[in-house]
Amino acid sequence: VRSDNECWRETDDTPGPRYANTLPSSQSIFLACKGAEVEHVENQIDYLNSIYPTHSSSGWSDTVLLLTAGGNDIRTHRGEDWPELLERCILEVNPFRGCH
Numbered sequence: 001v002r003s004d005n006e007c008w009r010e011t012d013d014t015p016g017p018r019y020a021n022t023l024p025s026s027q028s029i030f031l032a033c034k035g036a037e038v039e040h041v042e043n044q045i046d047y048l049n050s051i052y053p054t055h056s057s058s059g060w061s062d063t064v065l066l067l068t069a070g071g072n073d074i075r076t077h078r079g080e081d082w083p084e085l086l087e088r089c090i091l092e093v094n095p096f097r098g099c100h
């Protein structure tokens with residue numbers, strides 16, 4: 001759970017909702033949240049099963065489940081996350097050494 005309890009979703013360009021919009025009689029159920037990490041996927045599936053028990057009991061037959069991953073889980077050997085890595089690479093401009 002995010003500390004600010006916000007879940008920012010963008011449905012115009014995100015692959016899952018865009019794909020659902022191309023299928024006849026389809027519905028996009030979009031649980032992704034800004035800041036969610038791989039460890040949250042199981043919680044999202046449990047939540048999905050709880051709010052759609054009929055689909056869950058049928059094993060989600062005739063359903064397309066799309067899981068995507070972003071940069072939230074990236075960690076460098078230094079332990080930096082994606083924003084920290086970008087900041088360091090921008091501030092540590094060294095054309096002879098690069099950003100390592």
